[in-house]
Amino acid sequence: SKIDLDKTMLIQIPALAWVKEGKLYKRILFTDNGKKEVVIQQIDNHRILCSDSEIKSYFAFPLCSIDVKSTVLRKLLEYYNSIYYMKTDPFEAILITILSQGRTGEATRKAFYTLCKNIPVLSPEAIIKIGENKLRDLIKSAGPYKAKYITEMCKYIIENCIDLAKLERYSSLRIIKILSRLPGIGIKTAACVAVYAYLRDDVFPIDTHFFRVSNRIGPVSYTHLTLP
Numbered sequence: 001s002k003i004d005l006d007k008t009m010l011i012q013i014p015a016l017a018w019v020k021e022g023k024l025y026k027r028i029l030f031t032d033n034g035k036k037e038v039v040i041q042q043i044d045n046h047r048i049l050c051s052d053s054e055i056k057s058y059f060a061f062p063l064c065s066i067d068v069k070s071t072v073l074r075k076l077l078e079y080y081n082s083i084y085y086m087k088t089d090p091f092e093a094i095l096i097t098i099l100s101q102g103r104t105g106e107a108t109r110k111a112f113y114t115l116c117k118n119i120p121v122l123s124p125e126a127i128i129k130i131g132e133n134k135l136r137d138l139i140k141s142a143g144p145y146k147a148k149y150i151t152e153m154c155k156y157i158i159e160n161c162i163d164l165a166k167l168e169r170y171s172s173l174r175i176i177k178i179l180s181r182l183p184g185i186g187i188k189t190a191a192c193v194a195v196y197a198y199l200r201d202d203v204f205p206i207d208t209h210f211f212r213v214s215n216r217i218g219p220v221s222y223t224h225l226t227l228p
Contacts, residue, residue: 149184
């Protein structure tokens with residue numbers, strides 16, 4: 001399969017679940033029978049040590065399959081024509097995005113990987129079970145103070161019986177409204193979940209830097225979103 005792992009792992013939130021070691025990328029996947037460490041290896045820019053079926057289970061679809069009309073986006077697509085769009089579990093997307101706030105990719109990857117290694121199954125219940133103090137230690141590379149927000153967020157999900165998997169049937173706006181009510185989650189984090197967990201194409205999460213640059217070069221005119 002024509003896929004450039006380096007580019008694929010460079011620009012997407014779910015990529016922060018993968019740790020790079022030389023030409024290897026590895027992460028921990030949770031399965032029905034527990035969890036397993038998955039390793040994929042890039043041989044060159046067009047071949048990786050992984051079957052087509054495995055690629056499709058980790059990455060949703062090749063980016064080159066998207067039909068774009070903007071001149072700027074077409075130029076970007078020429079460069080990113082050999083990467084795959086990534087998909088992730090909604091709870092995993094929430095955790096990765098929170099851990100990435102104000103931190104480098106390397107720090108985020110280390111924290112998330114350590115978290116997965118020490119929790120049998122990643123879930124709100126499992127986070128609560130290990131306790132805030134233990135959580136602080138596990139995620140320290142991404143900011144131990146985030147343990148408080150993550151714990152509060154998990155409690156809110158449990159107490160309000162929020163089924164993250166079922167949010168997929170809702171509109172993007174409703175998904176963002178529900179998620180942004182959770183402690184420690186703002187519109188941007190909620191939008192990242194909508195994009196990478198539910199594959200919504202009518203949502204585009206941005207930060208302050210992207211907001212300024214994109215308005216200057218003009219692929220689209222953005223305004224700040226205020227939820228009704």
